Amino acid sequence: MIQFPKSVEPFVDEAYDFLKRLIKHVQLDFVVLDDWNTGGFEGARLIYGADFVESCDSDCGKCVLFRNVGADNGQPPKSFVLRTALCDTTPEQLKIFTGKQKRLNCKTFDQYVQAFVAFFVDSCNSFAEFKAEIDWVKGCRLLVFQGSMNRDFLEQEEKRMKWRIIDLVIEKLRNQGRIREENLVFEYSREIGIH
Secondary structure (H helix, E strand, O other), X not given: OOOOOOOOHHHHHHHHHHHHXXXXXXXXXXXXXXXXXXXXXXXXXXXXEOHHHHOOOOOXXXXXXXXXXXXXXXXXXXXXXXXXXXXXXXXXXHXXXXXXXXXXXXXXXXXXXXXXXHHHHHHOOOHHHHHHXXXXXXXXXXXXXXXXXXXXXXXXXXXXXXXXXHXXXXXXXXXXXXXXXXXXXXXXXXXXXXX
C-alpha cells in the first residue's frame, strides 16, 4: 500500500520554538521537519544534522544531541504529533540510507538528500509511488541550514534542496535508462511547483 505524507505545516511554529531552545545547547547545521517514514510510526519528525552527526560512532550516550532530545520510545503516537526524539534505524532502512548512524533522524544534509534519491530510484516503480515520493519531498520543511534559522534564507535554501533532490533522481533514472520514470518525475514535480 502506498503511503502519502501528512502535512507538517501545523507543527512548524512548535518545531521552531523547540529548536530555539535546543540550539542554546546543541550546535546544529541542518534541521528538517518531515513526515519521514519512521518504520510505520506516524508523526512530524525532526531530522538533525551537525558536524558530530557526520563523525558519529553510534555511541549515543556521549552525544550532545542525544542527551538533549533523547530516544523515541518506539510506540506509535495516538495522533499525528511532533516527534523531536531520536528513533532507531531498522535493518531495512540501513540498506537504503547512507551513513552509519543508528538513529534514523541523525543525518547530514547530503545523507538526507541521498536518502530521498536512493528511495526514489531503488523503491519506486509505479507512477503512484513516484508521485507519493515527490509529495514527500514537497512536504518537508527546512528549519535550520548552515546554522541559520532566518526564514527568508531558509525558504530559498529549501527550494534549492528540493530542486536538487529531483535533479539527482532524474539524473539517476536517466543513467539507468528509465526514461519513462524520468519524464514522470520531471512532469509531476513541475506540476506541483518543485521543478
